[in-house]
Amino acid sequence: MSEAPSAGQITPVLALQEIERHYQQGEATLNILQKAEFAVWGGESVALVAPSGAGKSTLLHIAGLLEHPDAGEVFINGVATSGLSDTERTRIRRDEIGFVYQSHRLLSEFTALENVMLPQMIRGLKRSEAKSRAIELLAYLGLKERVTHRPAELSGGEQQRVAIARAVANAPRLLLADEPTGNLDPKTADHVFAAFSQLIRATGLATVIATHNMEIAGRMNRRVTVQNGMVVELK
Numbered sequence: 001m002s003e004a005p006s007a008g009q010i011t012p013v014l015a016l017q018e019i020e021r022h023y024q025q026g027e028a029t030l031n032i033l034q035k036a037e038f039a040v041w042g043g044e045s046v047a048l049v050a051p052s053g054a055g056k057s058t059l060l061h062i063a064g065l066l067e068h069p070d071a072g073e074v075f076i077n078g079v080a081t082s083g084l085s086d087t088e089r090t091r092i093r094r095d096e097i098g099f100v101y102q103s104h105r106l107l108s109e110f111t112a113l114e115n116v117m118l119p120q121m122i123r124g125l126k127r128s129e130a131k132s133r134a135i136e137l138l139a140y141l142g143l144k145e146r147v148t149h150r151p152a153e154l155s156g157g158e159q160q161r162v163a164i165a166r167a168v169a170n171a172p173r174l175l176l177a178d179e180p181t182g183n184l185d186p187k188t189a190d191h192v193f194a195a196f197s198q199l200i201r202a203t204g205l206a207t208v209i210a211t212h213n214m215e216i217a218g219r220m221n222r223r224v225t226v227q228n229g230m231v232v233e234l235k
Helices: 056-063 086-096 112-123 127-140 156-166 186-203
Strands: 014-025 029-041 045-048 073-075 097-100 174-178 206-210 222-227 230-234
Touching: 014 174, 029 206, 029 222, 045 112, 045 186, 056 174, 056 206, 073 112, 073 174, 086 112, 097 156, 112 127, 127 156, 127 186, 156 186, 156 222, 174 186, 186 206
Parallel strands: 029 230, 045 206, 045 222, 097 174, 174 206
Antiparallel strands: 014 029, 014 073, 222 230
């Protein structure tokens, strides 16, 4: 497992221990992850770089408790999750993990403000509190003048920044992003990554971003890949 970046951060926000994931394809068994180990600490950004089919998305799904491994353990803030109920796993996903996808997945009938308010209200925040935090987040990401616009009225980069605001609206400790700049041109991708970087610095998020963009990967704290089912550090 990776070494902690400082003595003050003993427990990683995310730790995967001896993760196994296999799929059946006809009579053949595909070994996607084999004894995979990985950890990320608060305030750390990690690029997950690997070719298609290597297991990047599977690793993120397991890390985000969207998928169960066949063996091994996922720790979130030091808590083992394999024995938790579906209700408790859902609570952790809602409260402690933020997700950003290649496609923004915003709700088209709602404004940018409402898209960021919704996860907070689902968690139980009062509408006024959710609105205040949503406005603060969107303004922080340079969208102060766009809060009343619906997704169709926003550019691709603006939509992704709304998606980032929504992902961190409940103040998670862990942010997982799967090719968040994959559909964007280089200039817009750079703006979106700058938004990620701002949030990581400001909030101490532990962040894992799966990306094919080596320029963006090079600006992150660490780079890892998936080789022969294992997570390997890249220099």
